[in-house]
Amino acid sequence: MFRGYFAAIVTPWKNDKLDLKAFGRHIDFLLENKINGIVACGSTGESILLSPEERQLEIKEAIARVNGQVPVVINIGSPDTRACIRQAQEVEKYGPNAMLITCPYYVKPSQEGIYNHFKAIHDATHLPIVIYNVPSRTGTDIATDIIKRMVDNLSRVKALKEATSNLCRITELAKAYPLERFQVLCGNDDIALAAFAMGACGAISVTANIAPKECVDMYERFFAGNLASAAATRNKLAHLNQALFVEPNPVPVKYSLSLMGRMSDEVRGSLAQLSQESKAEVKAAMCEAGLLCKRK
Secondary structure (H helix, E strand, O other), X not given: OOOEEEEEOOOOEEOOEEOHHHHHHHHHHHHHOOOOEEXXXXXXXXXXXXXXXXXXXXXXXXXXXXXXXXXXXXXXXXXXHHHHHHHHHHHHOOOOOEEEEEOOOOOOOOHHHHHHHHHHHHHHOOOOEEEEEOHHHHOOOOOHHHHHHHHHHOOOEEEEEEOOOOHHHHHHXXXXXXXXXXXXXXXXXXXXXXXXXXXXXXXXXXXXXXXXXXXXXXXXXXXOOOHHHHHHHHHHHHHHHHHOOOOOOOHHHHHHHHHOOOOOOOOOOOOOOOOHHHHHHHHHHHHHOOHHHHHO
């Protein structure tokens, strides 16, 4: 299930309200460009800033819009295990293909606490689980032996989104399990091609929001053995992969999408609009990748 390029999709706002029309159009754009999967309500989707009602609307729209064409994964996250279980049980009602569960943030749990958190959610739910390891946001790195313990003991732990630069971990896990049992997905666009070479079978991507065709092409060319062509696409996207993180995600990617006329660049809460300097860098990176010329 978890192979290829999955887009970690943004949440469009319009006057501080969920813009479901733009959200639906964005999913259509991704599907038209052959994206391999959708991840909704993640950090790129400003999930922590969604009200429960908005979250419900977004999940329903994502599943309805995709209509079974590709897998839909919904992100679950809270430092409170009980809250995560309630979120997960609510999400199950809508029929996604899997849940992406974030390591508890802020509380900085022990490795045993992380295992207990995932086990409690696993035992209280029925959907396949993708572990989300993103220490840059949560403050805690999930140890490789704890990931293996989850895979070995929790039957519905099926994949990992590894959002670090630990390529050795990707190799160790890919070597330890057959693809039918467990898949490793790269969570960092800038090292995706290297991660494929080290054993990842896909990526959950921010860049895929604005360059889905290019991302999927790079993936397909690499696994078809056309390494030079895959590397050429990587080079084409290299500046963009960096520029999309020049300020906190998802501010740059939403600005990029606004340049393409796909939605507003509006963000919520403590997030701020891009500085003029950052806007110039994002524009330059998009031009370098050929995106504004082709799609503005």
